[in-house]
Amino acid sequence: MRIEMRARRRELAPDAAMMKKTGSVLRRAAKTEAVPGFFSVTIGFTDDATIRRFNRRFRGIDRATDVLSFPMTAGRAEWSALPAPLPGMERPSLGDILISTERCAAQAAEYGHGFEREICFLALHGFLHLLGYDHIEEADRLEMEDAADRCLTAMGVTR
DSSP, X not given: OEEXXXXXXXXXXXXXXXXXXXXXXXXXXXXXXXOOTTOEEEEEEEOHHHHHHHHHHHHSOOSOOSEEEEESSSSHHXXXXXOOOOTTSOOOEEEEEEEEHHHHHHHHHHHTSXXXXXXXXXXXXXXXXXXXXXXXXXXXXXXXXXHHHHHHHHTTOOO
């Protein structure tokens, strides 16, 4: 799976080691969830003001948040039926993830763990949403939490 990570401003991007670790966590989750390797995902790192604009525009909530996901498929039922792209064709995208590194830093301090753990958690949380996980209902929330905890633990990303 190709994972592209971007930040419009250099100071908003995690360092190279954190981006590598984040990519490893998402690849682990993709393998566990049997996501075909030909997909791509884009992660954008931004600030609170920008993510607030996205949250207001796409969710109708006028406040900053930590992570937003923009799925490009309807979940497993849709993407599991797709054939692999032919050589030279663009990889199909599972979607985009937008993370506020300002909110990430604040939450890491609030929760008493490192920035790397929080960035990995938020990226994974967004990725699970791209796969169709949700947390509106309690049972779904517990299933999503379990998937995230198993992946983070397996990758040595702990609180």
